[in-house]
Amino acid sequence: MQWVHLLNANVQKEYLEMKRYLPNTIALIVTFYAIFLGMFAGIQIIGDPASQDVNTQYAIVNYIFWFLSIMIMQNIGWEITNEAMRGTLEQLCMSPMGLWRILSARLFSSTFLYLIIIVVLLVGTMLTTGQWLNIDVVTILPIMLLTLVSMIGVGFMIAGISIIWKQVQAFLQILQFILAGLTFIPLSVAPLMVFLPFVKGVDLVRNVMIKGWSFQEISGVDFLILGFNAIFYFILGLGVFLFCERIAMRKGLLAHY
Amino acid sequence: METIIEVKHLKKAYKKRKSKEYVHAVNDVSFQVKKGEIVGLLGPNGAGKTTTIKMICGLLIPDSGEIYVNGVDNQKKRLEALKHISAVLEGNRNLYWRLTVRENLNYFAGNRGVSKKEAAERIEDLLEKFNLKEKENELVNRLSRGMQQKLAIMVAMLADSEIILLDEPTLGLDVETGYEVRELLRDFVSNYNRTIIISSHDMDVIQDLCDRTVIINEGKVVTNDKIENLLQLFQVRAYTITLGGLLSDEQQRQLLQKFPQFEYTPDTVESTLKVNLLRSEEIYDLFDVLKKENTPVEAIDRATVNFENVFMKIVKGEFNHAMGPSS
Numbered sequence: 148m149q150w151v152h153l154l155n156a157n158v159q160k161e162y163l164e165m166k167r168y169l170p171n172t173i174a175l176i177v178t179f180y181a182i183f184l185g186m187f188a189g190i191q192i193i194g195d196p197a198s199q200d201v202n203t204q205y206a207i208v209n210y211i212f213w214f215l216s217i218m219i220m221q222n223i224g225w226e227i228t229n230e231a232m233r234g235t236l237e238q239l240c241m242s243p244m245g246l247w248r249i250l251s252a253r254l255f256s257s258t259f260l261y262l263i264i265i266v267v268l269l270v271g272t273m274l275t276t277g278q279w280l281n282i283d284v285v286t287i288l289p290i291m292l293l294t295l296v297s298m299i300g301v302g303f304m305i306a307g308i309s310i311i312w313k314q315v316q317a318f319l320q321i322l323q324f325i326l327a328g329l330t331f332i333p334l335s336v337a338p339l340m341v342f343l344p345f346v347k348g349v350d351l352v353r354n355v356m357i358k359g360w361s362f363q364e365i366s367g368v369d370f371l372i373l374g375f376n377a378i379f380y381f382i383l384g385l386g387v388f389l390f391c392e393r394i395a396m397r398k399g400l401l402a403h404y
Numbered sequence: 405m406e407t408i409i410e411v412k413h414l415k416k417a418y419k420k421r422k423s424k425e426y427v428h429a430v431n432d433v434s435f436q437v438k439k440g441e442i443v444g445l446l447g448p449n450g451a452g453k454t455t456t457i458k459m460i461c462g463l464l465i466p467d468s469g470e471i472y473v474n475g476v477d478n479q480k481k482r483l484e485a486l487k488h489i490s491a492v493l494e495g496n497r498n499l500y501w502r503l504t505v506r507e508n509l510n511y512f513a514g515n516r517g518v519s520k521k522e523a524a525e526r527i528e529d530l531l532e533k534f535n536l537k538e539k540e541n542e543l544v545n546r547l548s549r550g551m552q553q554k555l556a557i558m559v560a561m562l563a564d565s566e567i568i569l570l571d572e573p574t575l576g577l578d579v580e581t582g583y584e585v586r587e588l589l590r591d592f593v594s595n596y597n598r599t600i601i602i603s604s605h606d607m608d609v610i611q612d613l614c615d616r617t618v619i620i621n622e623g624k625v626v627t628n629d630k631i632e633n634l635l636q637l638f639q640v641r642a643y644t645i646t647l648g649g650l651l652s653d654e655q656q657r658q659l660l661q662k663f664p665q666f667e668y669t670p671d672t673v674e675s676t677l678k679v680n681l682l683r684s685e686e687i688y689d690l691f692d693v694l695k696k697e698n699t700p701v702e703a704i705d706r707a708t709v710n711f712e713n714v715f716m717k718i719v720k721g722e723f724n725h726a727m728g729p730s731s
């Protein structure tokens with residue numbers, strides 16, 4: 148039950164802060180919507196629909212994951228830095244639930260909220276343009292969930308680094324490009340990238356949406372790889388975070404003021 | 405009374421920036437706090453008060469030493485120990501500025517695994533007590549500094565833990581708000597049986613609220629005693645003597661030898677002489693010096709001491725507590 152209350156409180160807090168920083172949130176939504184519209188317009192306007200269609204769908208899937216991963220990572224990095232400065236991080240650290248549980252709840256909440264924004268915008272764009280992508284919810288949902296687990300794992304790493312390293316903002320800028328690499332490059336081009344976080348998941352989603360793979364067509368091996376990848380990165384991320392938290396408690400870095 | 409906090413031989417050093425030197429912020433501190441006690445943690449700037457408090461709160465890992473909270477080792481079972489503790493740390497910024505008063509309270513309750521419903525009654529009660537009911541829907545960044553500080557204290561009280569640590573709860577508040585916070589704390593202390601550790605530079609707050617003080621200086625405990633004992637100790641030993649004339653140079657020289665810290669204010673009609681005696685018998689030595697030249701003594705008063713003076717004397721090392729009669 149404690150978990151439920153913790154999660155509940157954090158979803159509300161993330162939602163309220165999104166609402167209070169409304170100009171930022173609106174700017175984000177408008178940008179995202181505009182880019183979606185542009186991509187969909189590409190399907191209709193430019194040349195040979197057969198190949199163009201595929202390319203654009205490809206770009207949309209990449210873009211969704213890229214956007215989602217950037218939002219999650221930057222949000223957690225920014226929050227940690229900010230809260231260390233404000234002193235609230237120390238308050239969170241004093242909770243008998245443990246900071247990692249609170250941050251799990253935070254990461255889960257922000258992922259959930261950004262996902263809602265994306266889904267609404269995606270549907271909105273499809274409605275405005277009349278172009279419908281092949282969205283097989285039943286197949287995509289489990290892949291999506293496992294992919295998000297590994298994303299949250301990486302989020303934990305970012306959170307840990309943000310605690311012990313004050314100049315993390317500069318790194319977060321560079322991170323955008325790394326995330327672009329992870330979400331844009333298909334496995335067929337670089338098969339070894341299957342070991343990196345969320346690459347496999349994005350690849351599978353692309354296959355479902357573009358090649359129209361159904362749940363039955365995805366092999367057990369694919370799911371196994373995906374599941375293993377998710378668990379591995381979640382545990383690794385959590386480990387890195389707990390390690391950084393300990394360093395911070397040794398050196399007195401929980402408050403930066 | 406049973407011991408609820410036990411601090412044993414705590415040490416903590418910070419590495420100085422860009423050098424290999426260390427600052428020994430806390431250097432072998434030990435003390436105990438009994439259930440229901442209110443202890444003042446005093447010391448000059450940089451004495452190690454905040455560092456000690458943060459180690460008790462599990463925010464800093466000591467280099468060595470142990471802390472038991474309600475019998476739980478806070479390094480071996482950190483989260484278990486945290487169940488018994490809440491704290492207001494230095495500064496008033498430890499709140500979410502873009503959330504309202506109530507939203508902050510709800511959020512912090514949730515983070516301890518408490519539902520909104522369960523917390524509702526306590527929140528209502530606290531809003532009432534702290535006189536923030538009309539401000540419950542105000543964003544924290546629109547509150548005055550005093551209200552923010554009150555909210556920070558409310559957050560700590562909301563946790564319903566047996567132990568509360570307050571690091572400079574009245575710092576930066578105007579006299580009136582400082583007084584209000586003090587009243588609230590006192591009220592809280594008498595109505596709820598909590599164990600409290602307060603660090604403060606405001607001696608009035610300490611004198612008003614605390615049963616006992618632990619004074620630390622340069623990372624070491626220099627005094628650990630009841631406030632009334634400390635006051636009494638100084639009361640007995642501090643005398644103001646009113647003289648009906650002046651002291652000769654020879655007398656002053658002799659006094660200086662015996663009482664290096666005596667204060668003499670010469671005046672042809674009424675001079676005053678202030679001395680601190682280490683032992684009460686020393687008053688005879690003083691009189692011997694006066695008698696030599698038959699200096700008229702108009703009055704002898706015990707100087708009134710306030711806690712601030714006592715504190716200053718202890719910190720400056722002008723007073724060795726081990727010599728005191730109460731030890």
Ligand SMILES: Nc1ncnc2c1ncn2[C@@H]1O[C@H](COP(=O)(O)OP(=O)(O)OP(=O)(O)O)[C@@H](O)[C@H]1O
Nearest residue numbers: 399418427429447448449450451452453454455456
């Ligand atoms: N995070 C830190 N990194 C390095 N040095 C620190 C850190 N925190 C405190 N110090 C140093 O440790 C010593 C003790 O500091 P501390 O904050 O515990 O003192 P304090 O008694 O709370 O003082 P004040 O009354 O000014 O609040 C000081 O010399 C301080 O400069």
Ligand SMILES: [Mg+2]
Nearest residue numbers: 453454455494
């Ligand atoms: Mg301090």
